[in-house]
Amino acid sequence: MPLAGLxxxxxxxxxxxxxxxxxxxxxxxxxxxxxGIRCWDHFVRHGRPxxxxxxxxxxxxxxxxxxxxxxxxxxxxxxxxxxxAVVARMAATLQEASNGRxxxxxxxxxxxxxxxxxxxxxxxxxxxxxxxxxxVAVLHAxxxxxxxxxxxxxxxxxxxxxxxxxxxxxxxxxxxxTRTGAGVAARIADGWTCRPEDLDRLLPVFQDALAAAxxxxxxxxxxxxxxxxxxxxxxxxxSPWIAAPFDEATRxxxxxxxxxxxxxxxxxxxxxxxxAAGRW
Numbered sequence: 404m405p406l407a408g409l410x411x412x413x414x415x416x417x418x419x420x421x422x423x424x425x426x427x428x429x430x431x432x433x434x435x436x437x438x439g440i441r442c443w444d445h446f447v448r449h450g451r452p453x454x455x456x457x458x459x460x461x462x463x464x465x466x467x468x469x470x471x472x473x474x475x476x477x478x479x480x481x482x483x484x485x486x487x488a489v490v491a492r493m494a495a496t497l498q499e500a501s502n503g504r505x506x507x508x509x510x511x512x513x514x515x516x517x518x519x520x521x522x523x524x525x526x527x528x529x530x531x532x533x534x535x536x537x538x539v540a541v542l543h544a545x546x547x548x549x550x551x552x553x554x555x556x557x558x559x560x561x562x563x564x565x566x567x568x569x570x571x572x573x574x575x576x577x578x579x580x581t582r583t584g585a586g587v588a589a590r591i592a593d594g595w596t597c598r599p600e601d602l603d604r605l606l607p608v609f610q611d612a613l614a615a616a617x618x619x620x621x622x623x624x625x626x627x628x629x630x631x632x633x634x635x636x637x638x639x640x641x642s643p644w645i646a647a648p649f650d651e652a653t654r655x656x657x658x659x660x661x662x663x664x665x666x667x668x669x670x671x672x673x674x675x676x677x678x679a680a681g682r683w
Contacts, residue, residue: 412439
């Protein structure tokens, strides 16, 4: 149930955690009443020493099977990690498997070392932005079922079938932490996510881009996502989301957000969120 008119989702840390913990935390948060569960899309952690990292798509797929109500999704997929035609097929299957609970976050990525390690391309920002726009176009095209033919510098399609058709098509949320990112989300996405410290600066940019694209503000959701702290350390100790969640949700709703994604890095964070749900 939305808190003070605001959807409240939780991104669970995938670095140095076990799948058993991740799954059980998601189930508890589902039962506590949170609106969504989100998962980062990284294959390795920043820096050394190396630690285990859960892979995003397999994690959310497995958790979809053991949750009942929450939306699920990546926060956010790196467009360079998977061909968008493959993502379209994965998403269609997961949308069916989850009974329509998938929210597909996607962005240009920002961890070059990960790509160097695995021999994956990591072009400069303008090309990654162009690829993101093309990827979203491919997703929308293939979710019609096909056959689809599209010319593209990056992702051409030739008589491409894509059945079954996801019903409904998963909403696409673009992660954009810059003026360019906010503009892309306004033009092509169902939602835009930014960091809390960027909302005041980028929301006017986003709104102007919506108007230029002929879209209404109520057509696109604005989501504020937290990325604070370090893996293995509590992210919510002393947080107003724990002490006074209704007041904090009201504050962010007034600031222009339609939803938030809180970060839970530890078992203490999850227990605090479950307890805080009783104060909604």
